[in-house]
Amino acid sequence: xxxxxxxxxxxxxxxxxxxxxxxxxxxxxxxxxxxxxxxxxxxxxxxxxxxxxxxxxxxxxxxxxxxxxxxxxxxxxxxxxxxxxxxxxxxxxxxxxxxxxxxxxxxxxxxxxxxxxxxxxxxxxxxxxxxxxxxxxxxxxxxxxxxxxxxxxxxxxxxxxxxxxxxxxxxxxxxxxxxxxxxxxxxxxxxxxxxxxxxxxxxxxxxxxxxxxxxxxxxxxxxxxxxxxxxxxxxxxxxxxxxxxxxxxxxxxxxxxxxxxxxxxxxxxxxxxxxxxxxxxxxxxxxxxxxxxxxxxxxxxxxxxxxxxxxxxxxxxxxxxxxxxxxxxxxxxxxxxxxxxxxxxxxxxxxxxxxxxxxxxxxxxxxxxxxxxxxxxxxxxxxxxxxxxxxxxxxxxxxxxxxxxxxxxxxxxxxxxxxxxxxxxxxxxxxxxxxxxxxxxxxxxxx
Numbered sequence: 001x002x003x004x005x006x007x008x009x010x011x012x013x014x015x016x017x018x019x020x021x022x023x024x025x026x027x028x029x030x031x032x033x034x035x036x037x038x039x040x041x042x043x044x045x046x047x048x049x050x051x052x053x054x055x056x057x058x059x060x061x062x063x064x065x066x067x068x069x070x071x072x073x074x075x076x077x078x079x080x081x082x083x084x085x086x087x088x089x090x091x092x093x094x095x096x097x098x099x100x101x102x103x104x105x106x107x108x109x110x111x112x113x114x115x116x117x118x119x120x121x122x123x124x125x126x127x128x129x130x131x132x133x134x135x136x137x138x139x140x141x142x143x144x145x146x147x148x149x150x151x152x153x154x155x156x157x158x159x160x161x162x163x164x165x166x167x168x169x170x171x172x173x174x175x176x177x178x179x180x181x182x183x184x185x186x187x188x189x190x191x192x193x194x195x196x197x198x199x200x201x202x203x204x205x206x207x208x209x210x211x212x213x214x215x216x217x218x219x220x221x222x223x224x225x226x227x228x229x230x231x232x233x234x235x236x237x238x239x240x241x242x243x244x245x246x247x248x249x250x251x252x253x254x255x256x257x258x259x260x261x262x263x264x265x266x267x268x269x270x271x272x273x274x275x276x277x278x279x280x281x282x283x284x285x286x287x288x289x290x291x292x293x294x295x296x297x298x299x300x301x302x303x304x305x306x307x308x309x310x311x312x313x314x315x316x317x318x319x320x321x322x323x324x325x326x327x328x329x330x331x332x333x334x335x336x337x338x339x340x341x342x343x344x345x346x347x348x349x350x351x352x353x354x355x356x357x358x359x360x361x362x363x364x365x366x367x368x369x370x371x372x373x374x375x376x377x378x379x380x381x382x383x384x385x386x387x388x389x390x391x392x393x394x395x396x397x398x399x400x401x402x403x404x405x406x407x408x409x410x411x412x413x414x415x416x417x418x419x420x421x422x423x424x425x426x427x428x429x430x431x432x433x434x435x436x437x438x439x440x441x442x443x444x445x446x447x
Contacts, residue, residue: 052174052202052237053218075155084147084159089185092147094159097185100226101163101193102141107231109136109169109260119255124209126237126255130171136260138167138231140224143179159185163193165222167235169204169258174237176202176220183226190327192268193224199237208239210253215242225267225327232267234259265324269333272323279325279332281363286332289357290317293368297406301415303342303446312343313446315404315416317370320355331358338370340402340418347418347444348386349402365407373401375426387420393440395422399429419443 089098111129119125144162161184166177181195199218210216217240224233235258241251263271272279274287284292294316303313318337325332338353353372360366381398382388392398404416421429421441430438 050203051200052204052206052208053199053216053239075150075152078151078155079148080151081146081148081160084145086142086145089145089147089159092157093187094185096189097159097183097187097191098142098145098161100189100191100228101161101183103226103231104139105231106135106137107260108262109134109258110262111171111173112257112259114255119253123211123253123255126206126208128205128207129169129173129256133262134169134171134173136167136169136235136258138165138233140165140181140231156186159183161185161193163195165197172204173206174202174204174220181222181224183224190227191225193226194222196221199239202237206237206256208237208253208255210239211241211251213241213251216240217242217245223267227270227327230261230270232261232265232270234267263324264322264335268328269324269326272325272332274320274323279323280357281330281359286320286323286334286357290320290336293317293406298404301447303416303444306441306443306445309344311346311444313340313347313416313444314342315340317353317355329358331356336370338372338402338404340404340416342444346387346389348388349418350386351402353402353404366409368405368407370404371402373399375399375423375428381420387418390420390442391440392420392422395439396425397423397427399423415446417443417445 084092086098089095110133111131113125113129113131116125141164142161143164146160146162147157148160149157160182162179163181163183164177164179165181168175176197176199178197178201180197181193183191183193185191196219199220202220208218219238219240220235221238222233222235224231236254236256239253244251259267265271272286275285277283277285277288279286280289298315298317300312300314302310304310316339318339320334320336323332323334332355334355335352336355338349338351340347340349342348351372353370355370356367357365358367375397376385377397378392378395381390381392381400385400387400390398399421400419402416402418405413408414419441420443421437422439423429429441432438
């Protein structure tokens with residue numbers, strides 16, 4: 001997670017909190033792309049003989065913004081690739097990674113469709129899929145292996161593994177296969193793969209309704225993460241107006257997103273139980289970690305209002321739920337009850353907050369942050385959120401934000417802050433060009 005200022009955290013609509021689950025996932029590698037071009041007007045040829053893109057023809061390679069936008073590293077620029085067979089790759093120590101790729105499984109799967117309002121002028125909603133949870137069946141196998149060896153000293157070699165994938169959803173929406181999936185294999189039993197399958201080959205009941213572009217390129221995109229226990233993934237169909245694939249103004253139609261399995265975690269995370277002792281370094285569960293916070297750094301501290309009054313504040317975090325652990329760096333994201341109480345009686349906050357915990361190389365807490373907020377009526381601010389004594393200047397609504405940060409790489413950021421700013425009815429508060437509130441506002445800050 002590149003930015004932990006509270007806006008980058010997962011949030012949910014509950015008890016005055018409003019937000020959207022965010023999937024943060026940067027990728028860095030090569031995509032092999034194959035697509036389809038269509039003259040089918042606004043319908044893309046959907047539904048003809050069971051083909052989702054019935055009038056498509058192969059469009060050729062495309063380099064997209066699907067992967068990382070970061071420039072290649074010096075190590076990557078120095079790499080030289082050579083074909084290698086599986087036995088040779090195993091002899092070089094890549095067996096644990098290669099064992100991940102030959103799989104056959106069925107997993108719970110959910111589609112999330114975009115409405116006409118969300119699509120705007122970008123076509124109509126997709127049809128022919130189940131809005132209820134379904135399942136996905138997938139088979140993967142190794143098609144080709146390339147050994148990438150950097151010329152620079154100190155850079156590690158790795159494999160680019162092209163995979164064959166065949167998949168279908170139980171709701172009959174799509175069945176497709178292809179060899180356009182690439183995995184980056186290191187000497188570890190965990191690996192990600194990404195790519196785009198040729199939508200020209202896809203069959204099923206899924207109906208796509210893109211804008212009336214004269215020519216289209218179509219893909220079924222996949223993001224997969226392999227580990228020994230399971231495969232997690234995201235998938236979606238996308239149609240792109242031919243000629244805009246690599247332009248700054250890309251015309252695309254993406255009416256539908258799919259994911260598996262169905263939980264609060266994204267494809268590069270794993271779900272963990274609150275009592276799982278492997279969730280944090282040192283064999284502590286998330287509950288153990290939070291208990292330690294509650295009896296230590298979250299205990300009562302001196303605080304002051306931006307208007308000058310002094311008080312004491314006590315924060316505590318409850319039992320978490322929806323805990324997701326990043327498979328690569330071990331960081332945690334979850335939701336948990338957050339209580340903040342001030343001794344002057346003005347703060348009596350009891351809300352569901354999003355939490356983020358990361359750990360340094362020694363296993364010590366590096367960044368720990370809890371955040372919640374939203375826009376509420378003046379009455380709800382006092383009666384539901386639990387913040388009182390703030391002069392809203394007669395405004396009917398207020399924006400509030402609570403951030404508690406017991407650990408941070410930046411020592412000056414450690415502590416907490418609750419901010420309230422007056423706003424018009426259900427709208428964001430007014431700010432100047434520097435983001436400072438221009439209407440009535442007040443903050444409680446600690447330590």
